[in-house]
Amino acid sequence: MISVSIIGAGNVATHLYKAFIKAETISVVQWYNRDIRKLAMFQSDVETIDNLSELKPADIYIIAVSDDAISHISEQLPFENRFVVHTSGSVSVYDIDKKNRRGVFYPLQTFSKNVPVAMETVPICIETIGKKDAPLLKLLGKSMGCKTHKVNSDQRRTLHLAAVFVNNFTNQLYRVAHEITESEGVEFDILKPLILETANKVQNISPYLAQTGPAKRNDKKTIKKHLKLLENEQHQAIYKLLTASIKKTQGVSNKKVVKNKTK
Amino acid sequence: MISVSIIGAGNVATHLYKAFIKAETISVVQWYNRDIRKLAMFQSDVETIDNLSELKPADIYIIAVSDDAISHISEQLPFENRFVVHTSGSVSVYDIDKKNRRGVFYPLQTFSKNVPVAMETVPICIETIGKKDAPLLKLLGKSMGCKTHKVNSDQRRTLHLAAVFVNNFTNQLYRVAHEITESEGVEFDILKPLILETANKVQNISPYLAQTGPAKRNDKKTIKKHLKLLENEQHQAIYKLLTASIKKTQGVSNKKVVKNKTK
Structure with a gap:
């Protein structure tokens, strides 16, 4: 079982959440958003929070927020040496605060609100700074039924x-x-x-x-x-x-x- | 039964031919091309000719040649008052010689050699100078399983x-x-x-x-x-x-x- 917590409530975050709860070997521990009202419709299925200090242990923390906010929110995470990834195509993996293990989990697809996407057709581009962390991201993609592709920052x-x-x-x-x-x-x-x-x-x-x-x-x-x-x-x-x-x-x-x- | 003869051996002509022979209520009388060798692989299934004077009576003659050649080949047809259509998106219906009844049967799709197309998904834009000729073109499209759309020249x-x-x-x-x-x-x-x-x-x-x-x-x-x-x-x-x-x-x-x- 892979435990994940999601940070952010945009289109990517929502599509990922829906794919995670469908997968048998993924459990969503918590879902954070600054404005918790945006998560209201999911609060009966998952623990929703609006305070980063409430984040519990999880195998992977997935930051799915706007590009500009990734760096800032990663600094505010109240823990160290855990595995934190963002989902952006253009932001460097080094934008994530270095107090944690870092990676990228970039689903190459167009996500709109209310337009369902067959997640199993979405290629996931993965990147990690620590070599040891790569297999877990690969497994996360595979558990969603996706093909994963290891790419470096330039390629992404x-x-x-x-x-x-x-x-x-x-x-x-x-x-x-x-x-x-x-x-x-x-x-x-x-x-x-x-x-x-x-x-x-x-x-x-x-x-x-x-x-x-x-x-x-x-x-x-x-x-x-x-x-x-x-x-x-x-x-x-x-x-x-x-x-x-x-x-x-x-x-x-x-x-x-x-x-x-x-x- | 609608009888048609095809003039030309390009991508549109070939895709139309294949759709026509599949349709139960369409018979292909003849297939003309200047260079008859291009029709060699079909000659056991249909009468192929390279001389316009050999054209037999048919309900519809379909000119599927390059835009520039439509006018010239329509002048050379050795008959009058029959129903002649071209398949081009941009050529005027008046480019067809006026000695025959004129129309357009324009399949709005991209045709490449050796790439099969599900013809029943292709919209056919039809136009006729004589109002009486429109139902036959519509029926031709319907017999291929296509949706037809009556459009005027500007719209086409x-x-x-x-x-x-x-x-x-x-x-x-x-x-x-x-x-x-x-x-x-x-x-x-x-x-x-x-x-x-x-x-x-x-x-x-x-x-x-x-x-x-x-x-x-x-x-x-x-x-x-x-x-x-x-x-x-x-x-x-x-x-x-x-x-x-x-x-x-x-x-x-x-x-x-x-x-x-x-x-």
């Missing part, structure tokens, strides 16, 4: 950055498409199967191979038509920049025929 | 443009993430569940509500870190532009506190 930061591209930025492209269709009175819903298929496709082939469309074909006529259709300047800028990026990736030249040209 | 063009954002541009963001992770020796595979979940999320909630991340939170510290990490200038430009776009959508101000400021 890189994954977090790449996640912004495939999640936040991709979602913004969906939003732009929503704005474009809405302005013409077309249902955004018609695009939903395409959105899913685009994500599905790269599960099996590389994004490079999966690419199609006017930029890859260097179809100047269509690109020109599209730019004319776009009324919003920011949408135009996104269209131009990503078209240029596709062309570069796919090795499409802007010049049609360049013969015997010297610099 | 808008959908095609929006599709470039949610498909080609999104796929390019996956590619950028691939480049970023590869440069740090991290497996791109770790991002795949996040890619799927991002697409899944907007099946039920709007992209606006689904948004998370540093740009939405106006987390300047993380944004600065990310821009520092990005070595490729084009990646930096994409990061900046999409961050600005998210901020605009989500109503995040760039100025922290602007008090009593007059222009």
Whole structure:
């Protein structure tokens, strides 16, 4: 049995809590939040506290708070030499106060309030300063049914950055498409199967191979038509920049025929 | 029974052919391509031809060729007053020669060679010049198990443009993430569940509500870190532009506190 206590009440904390109580070999000792009212709906199932001094012994303390608050709250922990981890993609493991053993337990997924996530599909990136602590974090992930990946700080930061591209930025492209269709009175819903298929496709082939469309074909006529259709300047800028990026990736030249040209 | 003949041998033509022969109430009369060798693997199942003069009567002739070739090939059809449609998202229905009844049968999906597509999930956008021809196109789509949507030319063009954002541009963001992770020796595979979940999320909630991340939170510290990490200038430009776009959508101000400021 692995005993854990959770610190924080945001989306990550809540999704982790729900996954922990489902797992047979994990017990949640306590759940701390500065504002205990945010934990009210769970207080019949777990001991909720709003005072760090009440924290009881646990195998792992999981700090799932905003990035900026991790360092401060780790300093305030009223014990030493216990195992404390944070769940952030971009914060250094050294931001945790060194009076405790330190690690990172970073679930690479997008968590929103009230949107259930199949936790067993979530990859967990783990990192520990002490080598001895790594197996316990790995076991915690495994007990939740997750795949774990040992990554160093640089790799975790890189994954977090790449996640912004495939999640936040991709979602913004969906939003732009929503704005474009809405302005013409077309249902955004018609695009939903395409959105899913685009994500599905790269599960099996590389994004490079999966690419199609006017930029890859260097179809100047269509690109020109599209730019004319776009009324919003920011949408135009996104269209131009990503078209240029596709062309570069796919090795499409802007010049049609360049013969015997010297610099 | 609806009889169709297909003109062209690209990805759309091939996926349509496969869906047609699966449907009980659709018969494929002939399949034309200029280069008949491209149809060799299907010649035992369907009559393949490379001469337009050999085209027999059919309820619908489906021109699934590159955008630029649609007009020319429609002029060359050796008959009049039959029903001819193209499958393009951006070409006008009037590009089809007016000697025949004209329409559009545009499957809004991404088709790659050798990547099977569950055709019944594909929305088909239909358009006809003659009102009387619309029910037949609708029935064709329904016979394939697809949802059909009547759209006018402007709406179809808008959908095609929006599709470039949610498909080609999104796929390019996956590619950028691939480049970023590869440069740090991290497996791109770790991002795949996040890619799927991002697409899944907007099946039920709007992209606006689904948004998370540093740009939405106006987390300047993380944004600065990310821009520092990005070595490729084009990646930096994409990061900046999409961050600005998210901020605009989500109503995040760039100025922290602007008090009593007059222009």
